[in-house]
Amino acid sequence: MPAVPITEIASLECVPQSTGSAEVDRVLGGGLVPGSVTLVGGEPGVGKSTLLLQVLGGLAARGARVLYVTGEESAAQVRRRAERLDAVHPGLLLAGETNLAHILGHVAESAPSVMVVDSIQTTFDPDLASAPGSVGQVRQCAHRLTSVAKHTDTSVLLVGHVTKDGGLAGPRTLEHVVDTVLSFDGDRDHSLRLLRATKHRFGSTQELGVFSMEHTGLAPVTDPSGVFLADRRPGVAGSVVVPVLDGHRPLLVELQALVVDGRTAVPRRSVSGVDPGRVGLLMAVLERRVQLSVLHLETYALAVGGVRVTEPGADLGIGLAIASSATGRPVPADVVACGEVGLGGELRSVGGLERRLAEAARFGFRRALVPRSTPELAVDLELVRVPTLGAAVALLGLAE
Ligand SMILES: Nc1ncnc2c1ncn2[C@@H]1O[C@H](COP(=O)(O)OP(=O)(O)O)[C@@H](O)[C@H]1O
Ligand SMILES: [Mg+2]
Structure with a gap:
């Protein structure tokens, strides 16, 4: 085919169709684009x-014809789960199948608007010699399914x-084949589940979907900050609330630190939900720039609720939590803290501060410790501008 001036090429229609789940739609920027993978x-x-x-049950309930291909569990097992999830509707077709040729036959026969293949690792193309789940098989099956998606x-x-x-060769090698990559994660010991797009050809990857795993399935969590703060005990040393931004969505997360004199030659550090490297950096800054002796202490640090906080805006909160635990003095219950900490102990501003602090104000926080450069913001709480981590520690009375 010859190359054609771009002005003569018809634009691709990509109108997302709602999945019926507001949280999924939010992450996808409205829903699934027909023909997308x-x-x-x-x-x-x-x-x-x-x-x-x-999702398929919901679509079927609204009259769509959808296909669920199950290669991991039997159709009977899936039916049983569907009963628990209230997803049993005649428009939902089930196929217990792993053979790609048969799966493509089902698609041709039933012409579903949406199809799930669960999972790509169990699907195999009988024309290939390699074993199901191998990189070659996974890639070949994804390619074939992609071309079927585009054509139908x-x-x-x-x-x-x-x-x-992030291991297992399969899915990683698929990322460039598909239009959208969603990652679904959560801590096994918590009910919270987060859905994010890490690649999206049709929209932003900035949105976050939040669910809670219940007996009846995944329930949308419309007010995640409320869930994270539900069991908080104000007045305990080592606890700081931080307004983080996940995509466009502000979340209030409680960070906790506990430091103890372990009397071991190499002090133990155990960290979950926050970046261990940042915890180490903040301890070094506290030791050298704030003259708070913490490097010899056993340190535990976590983000409450099974959430993962990776952004630098949480630095100030982590630093204050460690300082608070080290000195046994609690951070006042009406305070939130937000800012990136540099190696000199200086505070740097982070993006989306107004949105973060509006969320904090909504939850009744009265004061926010923020970097000195923070401009005037239209938020209903007091901005306390501080130049350094040390100044924040002193201001809260956490110094030794
Ligand atoms: N009867 C049940 N009641 C509540 N939760 C359940 C029940 N059965 C399974 N689950 C939850 O569902 C999870 C399994 O989900 P599943 O959709 O099979 O995961 P995946 O497909 O990602 O491997 C379990 O870890 C458990 O949290
Ligand atoms: Mg599964």
Whole structure:
């Protein structure tokens, strides 16, 4: 085919169709684009099958014809789960199938508007010699399903298991084949589940979907900050609330630190939900710039609720939590803290501060410790501008 001036090429219509789940739609920027392929990655047991079965059940309830291909569980098992999720509707077709040729046959026969293949690792092309789950198989199956999606306007959702370190060759090699990559994660010991787009050809990757895993399936969490703060005990040393921004969505997260004199040669550090490297950096800054002796202490630090906080805006909160635990003096209950800490102990501003602090004000926080450069903001709480971590420690009376 010859190359054609771009002005003569018809633009691609990509109008997203609602999935019926407001949280999923939020992450996708409105819904699934017909003919698109979406990879849904996550650790085993996080709830991928549950989420997608719920979505298909919802679509079927509204009259759509949708297909769920199950290669991991039997159709009877999926039916049983569907009963628990209230997803049993005749428009939802189930196929217990792993053979790609048969799966493509089902698509041709039933012409679904949306199809789930659960999972891409169990699907195999009989024309290839390699084993199901191998990189070659996974890639070939994804390619074939992608071309079917484009030709039939079916929205295809592929389930892909990934391990904690993002491992397992399969899903990673698919990321450039598909239009959208969603990652579904959460802590096994908590009910909270977060859905994010890490790649999206049709929109932003800035949105966050929040769910809670219940007996009846994944329930939308419309007020995540409320969930994170529900069990907070104000007045305990080592606890600081930080307004983080996940995409466009502000979340109030409680950070906790506990430092103890372990009397071991190499002090132990255990960190969950926050970046261990940042914790180490903040301890060094406290030791050198704030003259707070903490490096020899055993340190535990976490973000409450199974949430993962990776942004530098949480630095000030982590630093204050460690300082508060080290001196046994609690951070006042009406204070939130937000700012990136440099190696000199200086505070740097972070993006989206107005949105973060509006969320804090909504939850009744009265004061916000923020970097000195923070401009005037239209928020209903007092801005306390501080130049350094040391100044924040002193201002809160946490110094030794
Ligand atoms: N009867 C039940 N009641 C409540 N939660 C359940 C029930 N059965 C399974 N679950 C939840 O569903 C999770 C399994 O979800 P699933 O969708 O199969 O995950 P994935 O497909 O990502 O491996 C379990 O870890 C558990 O949290
Ligand atoms: Mg599953």
